[in-house]
Amino acid sequence: MNPPAPTLRELxxxxxxxxxxxxxxxxSAWIVADSLDxxxxxxxxxxxxxxxxxxxxxLAFPAVHQLVGPDFFEGAAGLFVVQAPPRNAWLDEYxxxxxxxxxxxxxxxxxxxLADVARLExxxxxxxxxxxxxxxxxxxxxxxxxxxxxxxxxxxxxxxRLLRCEFPTDVIWRAVLERDDCAMAAVNLADGPVWxxxxxxxxxxxxxxxxxxxxxxxxxxxxxxxxxxALEDASCDDARTVLATHLARGCLADVSVVPSALAN
Amino acid sequence: xxxxVIRAQEVSSPIPVNAGxxxxxxxxxxxxxxxPTVAWFEVHTENYMGGGSAPQYLxxxxxxxxxxLHGVGLSLGxxxxxxxxxxxxxxxxxxxxDPGLVSEHLSWSVAGGTYLADLLPLPMTExxxxxxxxxxxxxxxxxxxxxxLENPSTYLCFSHSTIPEWEFLAQxxxxxxCGILCDVNNIYVSACNHGWDAMTYLGxxxxxxxxxxxxxxxxxxxxxxxxxxxxxxxxxxxxxEVWALYRxxxxxxxxxxxxIEWDTGVPPIEILIDExxxxxxxxxxxxxxxxxxxxA
Numbered sequence: 001m002n003p004p005a006p007t008l009r010e011l012x013x014x015x016x017x018x019x020x021x022x023x024x025x026x027x028s029a030w031i032v033a034d035s036l037d038x039x040x041x042x043x044x045x046x047x048x049x050x051x052x053x054x055x056x057x058x059l060a061f062p063a064v065h066q067l068v069g070p071d072f073f074e075g076a077a078g079l080f081v082v083q084a085p086p087r088n089a090w091l092d093e094y095x096x097x098x099x100x101x102x103x104x105x106x107x108x109x110x111x112x113x114l115a116d117v118a119r120l121e122x123x124x125x126x127x128x129x130x131x132x133x134x135x136x137x138x139x140x141x142x143x144x145x146x147x148x149x150x151x152x153x154x155x156x157x158x159x160x161r162l163l164r165c166e167f168p169t170d171v172i173w174r175a176v177l178e179r180d181d182c183a184m185a186a187v188n189l190a191d192g193p194v195w196x197x198x199x200x201x202x203x204x205x206x207x208x209x210x211x212x213x214x215x216x217x218x219x220x221x222x223x224x225x226x227x228x229x230a231l232e233d234a235s236c237d238d239a240r241t242v243l244a245t246h247l248a249r250g251c252l253a254d255v256s257v258v259p260s261a262l263a264n
Numbered sequence: 265x266x267x268x269v270i271r272a273q274e275v276s277s278p279i280p281v282n283a284g285x286x287x288x289x290x291x292x293x294x295x296x297x298x299x300p301t302v303a304w305f306e307v308h309t310e311n312y313m314g315g316g317s318a319p320q321y322l323x324x325x326x327x328x329x330x331x332x333l334h335g336v337g338l339s340l341g342x343x344x345x346x347x348x349x350x351x352x353x354x355x356x357x358x359x360x361x362d363p364g365l366v367s368e369h370l371s372w373s374v375a376g377g378t379y380l381a382d383l384l385p386l387p388m389t390e391x392x393x394x395x396x397x398x399x400x401x402x403x404x405x406x407x408x409x410x411x412x413l414e415n416p417s418t419y420l421c422f423s424h425s426t427i428p429e430w431e432f433l434a435q436x437x438x439x440x441x442c443g444i445l446c447d448v449n450n451i452y453v454s455a456c457n458h459g460w461d462a463m464t465y466l467g468x469x470x471x472x473x474x475x476x477x478x479x480x481x482x483x484x485x486x487x488x489x490x491x492x493x494x495x496x497x498x499x500x501x502x503x504x505e506v507w508a509l510y511r512x513x514x515x516x517x518x519x520x521x522x523x524i525e526w527d528t529g530v531p532p533i534e535i536l537i538d539e540x541x542x543x544x545x546x547x548x549x550x551x552x553x554x555x556x557x558x559x560a
Contacts, residue, residue, distance in 0.1 A: 005424035008391050009343035012375040012384075019380050030387070032421045035491045041420035044495070045382050052381040086379040088350045089337020090313045129314030159315070200316065 006030060018042050019049050020082050053081040056091040057098060060125045063176040064102070064118050067111060076105060092129045096122060113167040113189065117176070120169050123161040123198045124205050130159035135250030147257050150228035154221050155254040159200035162219050167192040170207045199251060214242050226258070275409075277330040279304050279364035279476070279521045283543035284332070285536045286525040292321040294533050299328060302537065303544075304364065306523050309335040312361070313353045322361065332365035332476070332523075333357060334445075337379065340399040340413070341372035341386040351406055358407055365476055365521070367412035367445045368403070370396065370433060385418040388425035388432050396432075400440040412475045413437070414445035415465075417453040417482075417496035429454070430468035443475035446517070448510045449502065453482050453494040466513055474517040479510060479543060480525040499528030501539060510543070514550040522547060 006014065006026075014026035019042075028038035054077040058065050065073045080101050086094040099118035108114050135157055144152065168191040175183035195215030197208045210218065216234035221227065221243075231239055246252055282303030287295070289311070294300075305325065312319045325331070335354055338346065358366055371383035386392045396413075404411055415433055427435070437444050446469060455462040481500030485493045502510075502524070514520070524539040 005387075005389070007343070008341075008387065008389070008395060009375075011387060011422070012343050012372060015384060016375040016378060016380060020378070030422050030424055032423050035489065036419075036487060036493060038420070044419045044493075045384060048382040049380055086381065087377055088347055088379050089310050089335075089339075089373065089381075090350065090353060091310065091381075092314055128316050129318075130316065132315035132319070 003029075015042075015045075019046050020085060022046075050078055050081055053086065053091075053094070054078060056086075056094050057081070060092075060095045061098060061118055061121045063121055063173050064114065066176045066179075067114060067117060068108070072107070076102065076108070079105075092125070095125065098122070113165075113169060113172055116165040116167050116169040117173055120163060120165065120173050120196065120198070120207065123163050123196075124207070127159045127161055127198050127200045127205060130157075130200065133158055133253050136247060136252040136254055138247055141247065141255055144255065144257060148228070148260070149231070150226050150260045151257050152227040153224060153256050153258050154227070154252050155224075155256070156222040157251050157253040160222075160251045161198040162215060162222065163196045163198060164215070165192060165194050165196065168194055170194060170196055170209060173207065197251070199249060201249075213237075217242060218246065226260075275364050276362055277326075277364055279330050279332050281519045281521055281547065283540040283547060284330075284521065284523045285533070285540050286334075286523060286527070287322075287325070287331075288527070288530045289318065290530055291533045291536075292318075292325070295325055295329075296321070300533060300537060302329065302533075302540065304330040304332065304521070306332040306334050306365075306525075309333045309354055309357050309366075310337050312357050319357075319360065326361055330364045331361055332367065332521075333361060333363040334414075335366070335368045336383065337373060338368050338399070338403060339372045339374035339379075340368055340403070341370065341384075341392055341396050342374045342399075343372075343395060344375060344377075346399050346402055347374060351403065354403075355407055358409075365412060366407060366409060367414055367476065369414045369416055370429075370436070371416045383416050385416065385420055385422070387422035388427040388429055390426070393427065393432055393435055396436050397439045400436060400442050404440065404442065410441060410443055410475075412443040412445040414447050414478065415450050415454075417447070417450040417457075417494075419457060419493065419495075421458055428468070429460075430465040434468055434470055434473075437470060437473040442473075444469055444473045445476045445478060446474050446513060446520075447478035447480075448513050449478065449480045449482055449506045450496060452503070452506045452509050453496045456492070456494045462509055463512065466509070466516055469517075471517045474520050477510065477513060477517075477520050477522040478525055479506060479522060479539070480527075482506075497528045498525050501535075502542070507542070507546070511546055511550075514546060515553070518554055519547045519550050 017023045018027045024039050031038035057077045084097045099115050102108050102118050103115035167189050195210045197210050199206045213236045217236035220230035220233040280303050284304035285302050287305040287307050312322050369383050373380050451462050451465050479502045480498040483495045483497050522543045524536050
């Protein structure tokens with residue numbers, strides 16, 4: 001007597017185990033096998049699953065791909081996609097955990113800056129696809145010139161990210177993508193750490209190096225602290241200039257006035 | 265939402281009954297630079313969900329061309345239910361693009377909160393039919409418009425299936441009021457892979473529900489024992505057998521907006537324009553045939 005047919009959910013979870021874990025038995029039991037057996041039929045779907053996701057990672061991490069070479073990248077990405085598959089079909093969002101995965105990958109240990117390059121590429125990817133929010137209008141800030149700094153809170157533009165890297169990752173990233181062997185040979189890993197601001201401009205993505213104090217002040221400001229609170233956290237001699245630069249570059253999306261008693 | 269309400273929708277730029285082209289990223293700049301004569305473009309919904317340059321390119325192209333949205337990630341056949349966040353993203357793209365048509369697939373791709381990055385086959389059962397119909401209803405209610413459902417290409421069948429795929433698809437259209445995106449290449453690929461009769465498939469689809477036709481290339485894999493498996497890889501020109509089946513489809517359905525798709529090794533747009541010209545010629549012949557038949 002045949003076992004009862006699986007429910008749709010049971011069958012789909014069996015297919016999921018086949019695609020992610022290579023456990024085919026449960027799904028195979030319900031697949032018609034004639035000229036091609038069930039495992040081979042399932043392998044067609046597995047190949048598409050893995051291929052689509054490897055391609056998504058290659059597009060999001062082009063410098064990592066270039067650094068380690070296609071064979072290593074395909075192998076690492078192949079391991080990653082079954083360990084950390086995406087949660088939805090918006091694949092521009094897929095790959096946040098790839099830098100951490102590379103950092104823990106023993107075979108990648110000989111390239112100490114690899115995870116940093118991946119982190120930078122992930123921030124670039126986020127900035128590339130961030131929402132098209134209008135930047136803060138300078139007129140709005142001018143209208144708040146009498147408000148105490150302790151009550152002014154800024155919201156960063158979604159297409160701006162901050163990143164600290166142990167190594168001179170911005171230089172490595174550019175050299176790799178531009179295939180500039182001379183620049184790559186000139187990299188001195190001891191030149192790190194670097195404090196970076198990744199920003200989408202009209203012409204593309206800009207990765208700008210900030211001073212350490214400037215970066216910490218910006219990070220405090222972007223975290224929601226008031227202008228006064230950010231200055232307390234990270235004293236910055238030229239905070240006024242830093243703020244003006246962020247404003248001019250469209251790095252801020254909004255400003256709000258929060259009475260000090262309510263701000264935390 | 266009732267079918268009548270869904271059909272009452274009006275779009276500002278409907279898809280014309282002509283041959284269109286699947287627009288991919290490498291075509292963005294050439295299209296804006298050269299404004300080629302193309303009747304309409306179709307894009308993958310999931311490629312335009314965020315901000316930045318891709319949706320800006322599409323906005324610019326949309327100003328001059330009708331555009332349809334073709335989704336791959338709603339998992340309409342998923343037993344776990346629709347992902348509300350993904351549906352909201354789809355709605356966001358629909359509102360931004362104001363497309364002439366919106367389509368998705370008769371397949372599933374999400375289980376246990378994991379996106380499995382393929383259009384996976386459904387068992388053709390009453391349970392699956394009920395799930396797909398419920399989800400098509402939910403999507404049409406959310407988007408406030410009729411969608412088209414595309415027949416998949418498949419490489420396996422489930423032994424507990426009880427409904428032929430063509431009847432399943434016709435049933436979904438009848439119960440939900442959705443239209444059908446008839447992928448002629450997929451019919452050919454699945455018919456070859458499973459020993460179905462492609463003409464039976466075409467003959468079972470309700471002509472009034474056909475809102476669009478897809479054409480693409482496929483590859484042929486040689487198996488042991490001299491058998492073959494056809495893979496829907498969208499990586500070549502449309503096969504002669506698929507052109508022949510397309511002409512049969514037009515005889516049954518009349519002229520229908522037709523799309524040339526190419527996703528593997530995407531060529532310059534000129535190649536796609538060549539393929540679209542062949543589809544346009546077939547549409548034109550069918551228009552003459554239909555006019556003659558009407559006059560007689």
